[in-house]
């Protein structure tokens with residue numbers, strides 16, 4: 001099964017994935033035109049801040065199986081698309097009851113008007129795995145946009161193996177004192193985040209006068 | 210904007226007045242800078258690492274700091290070049306802001322010398338003569354006006370490139386000048402270096418990050434020893450050189466029964482005539498007719514500092530107070546000139562009766578009343594502005610007025626001249642105290658507020674630790690207001706200082722934290738440092754001095770920090786500049802510059818650690834000068850992640 005895997009330690013919080021996602025779900029597929037569409041195309045991936053400055057996580061539908069949202073949807077608006085193993089919403093069937101949002105373990109549902117149902121009502125909007133792009137042989141728009149490889153697309157087991165390999169390089173390097181491979185986070189990014197952590201820490205102290 | 214999370218106002222500011230207004234903002238759904246920061250998070254990592262470039266239309270480009278994605282922009286610029294170019298442009302923008310402010314003052318000075326203005330005069334002839342000497346202008350048998358005109362014209366030439374170096378470089382110690390000459394970074398013209406920076410950072414010009422960084426130094430020097438110094442010196446000539454003066458600070462300086470006018474921004478040319486206009490009997494009468502007991506002027510940001518230093522006008526607060534002061538419901542007008550005035554003030558003002566009055570054609574605010582400043586009719590315009598404020602008072606809603614807390618007394622007005630006079634006419638006693646170790650050294654703590662740091666926590670805590678350890682602190686800008694509000698600028702604050710510093714402060718009747726003025730007035734610190742170096746016949750970099758900008762946010766602060774380092778002063782920044790995407794740039798600024806200009810930058814958001822870094826640096830300098838010193842390594846550097854020490858009380 002191919003999926004979008006998130007490496008939060010690599011996320012730079014640039015929101016490029018959000019923009020690309022919204023554009024991929026516009027009628028025009030052009031960033032400059034998408035902004036004028038009615039209803040506005042919406043992002044289905046959400047980059048939210050972490051606990052300290054300079055940390056963030058790109059959160060999106062994980063296309064669970066079985067999918068809690070699918071199980072609770074009273075109208076059958078949510079179904080599993082077999083070819084790409086994706087959880088999809090049929091906008092026209094959605095009654096915006098928010099049951100799916102309540103049970104989603106990742107809080108990735110949002111409610112907006114979409115092109116299929118027109119600007120008058122809102123429906124559940126979430127990641128559709130870029131099913132249209134996949135059928136054309138393209139990779140998801142967010143993955144294409146992410147220049148930091150915080151989002152990667154591939155067979156889950158292969159992606160996990162890549163992580164394990166990094167891990168084993170690091171462990172072996174540490175235990176044998178050999179020169180290791182590149183660490184997961186380079187020094188530059190490490191120092192950038194360290195400021196965030198110490199600014200946060202410094203803010204904890206103090207209190208008022 | 211309601212939030213589902215309880216808002217912790219104590220995390221946002223150390224001050225009770227700010228906290229009270231933040232509570233009001235959250236209750237009434239008024240958006241503030243803190244809300245907007247939260248909405249911006251996470252902020253883009255490429256940009257905050259300095260790795261994004263928008264300098265041309267082949268771009269925008271970004272370099273992947275993880276090394277897998279693109280490592281070069283379309284043009285071929287790598288991380289080092291992109292980071293250096295971005296930093297260079299920020300410094301040029303900051304230097305331009307100061308220098309353009311200086312030019313505005315210069316133009317009013319020139320018009321005043323030509324007898325074309327109303328409301329202005331040559332207030333300090335002594336200062337005019339001193340500047341004339343720097344610029345080689347003859348004094349013999351000439352009227353003040355003639356001298357002033359020639360000085361104005363000579364300084365105007367400094368903005369271009371006619372002379373090849375700046376007049377105020379005469380004040381730079383010879384050893385420092387030699388360093389700049391060797392590096393070929395002598396500033397040649399105030400505007401020139403900024404323009405050249407924009408040229409160099411255009412695609413395909415300066416492709417060597419080291420060369421760009423050297424020009425960063427030169428650009429900043431054209432500000433510190435050029436544009437900013439012009440602003441300070443000519444303001445002194447026209448409005449008077451500051452002398453010690455008592456005043457008060459925080460939102461409590463607003464008066465419930467008077468017309469309250471806040472003067473916000475940076476340039477004193479307009480606000481100074483407003484002070485005159487506010488004493489106009491006709492306008493005072495008008496205020497009485499409206500039911501107000503008088504007209505009360507308060508300062509914000511550096512316009513406030515300028516007025517505080519010279520006129521003792523009380524300060525409502527610093528940068529992060531600008532939205533909150535409107536929320537007292539007691540502010541009838543906010544008169545703005547330029548720099549650091551958030552576009553949001555007109556939005557907040559819509560929730561109240563406050564009139565925002567903009568005054569410079571280069572700084573307009575949708576939603577504000579615009580009254581164009583014109584020095585030829587200075588006093589008339591001042592009166593018109595005050596009249597508008599008095600009229601706005603009629604719209605005040607008594608129920609909405611909430612002025613939290615009592616003002617804190619403080620002392621300001623410490624120009625170099627005032628410090629030397631307090632010392633009995635020569636810097637010698639200060640040097641003697643430094644030599645025998647009663648005072649270990651001196652530190653300039655300067656710069657802004659930044660909502661990423663709890664308001665004023667960085668300033669107050671750092672200054673407190675420094676004075677406790679017998680380090681004399683001089684402050685400007687928002688850092689000064691932070692210390693004033695915290696009670697660290699009363700003469701009695703000498704009790705907070707270590708025994709050596711306390712003794713000297715008590716003998717002289719001065720506080721241990723000395724207010725030296727606005728942000729452009731950081732040049733006063735340069736002048737003081739140069740005077741001390743000259744007395745000892747050493748370079749500035751050999752002195753036990755340091756600088757810090759614990760909560761800086763603005764491009765101007767980037768220019769100031771850089772001219773401090775280029776002038777030989779070790780500088781600790783509390784907020785990280787967008788340079789961490791290039792290890793080479795960071796290394797050069799944090800280490801490499803030591804061998805080049807004898808000073809470096811450090812970045813440390815933790816005030817306790819910053820204090821230790823500075824104390825160690827000062828002891829190293831003392832040792833190198835052959836003065837009694839403590840072993841720097843015995844000064845503990847607090848661990849990160851330690852138990853929190855309590856805030857200074």
Ligand code: SF4
Pocket residue numbers: 069072073074075076077078089093094095096097098099100101123124
């Ligand atoms: S909001 Fe729409 S998709 Fe979600 S459970 Fe309700 S009907 Fe189904």
Ligand code: SF4
Pocket residue numbers: 004020021022024043044045060126127128129130131140141142143
């Ligand atoms: S896979 Fe497609 S729909 Fe899902 S978050 Fe990425 S871009 Fe958006």
Ligand code: SF4
Pocket residue numbers: 010011012013014015016017018047058145146147148149150151
């Ligand atoms: S594009 Fe990548 S790095 Fe940028 S916010 Fe999205 S996941 Fe994070």
Ligand code: SF4
Pocket residue numbers: 262263264265266267268269270281282283284285286291412
């Ligand atoms: S100057 Fe170079 S790096 Fe910058 S936008 Fe243009 S091509 Fe990209």
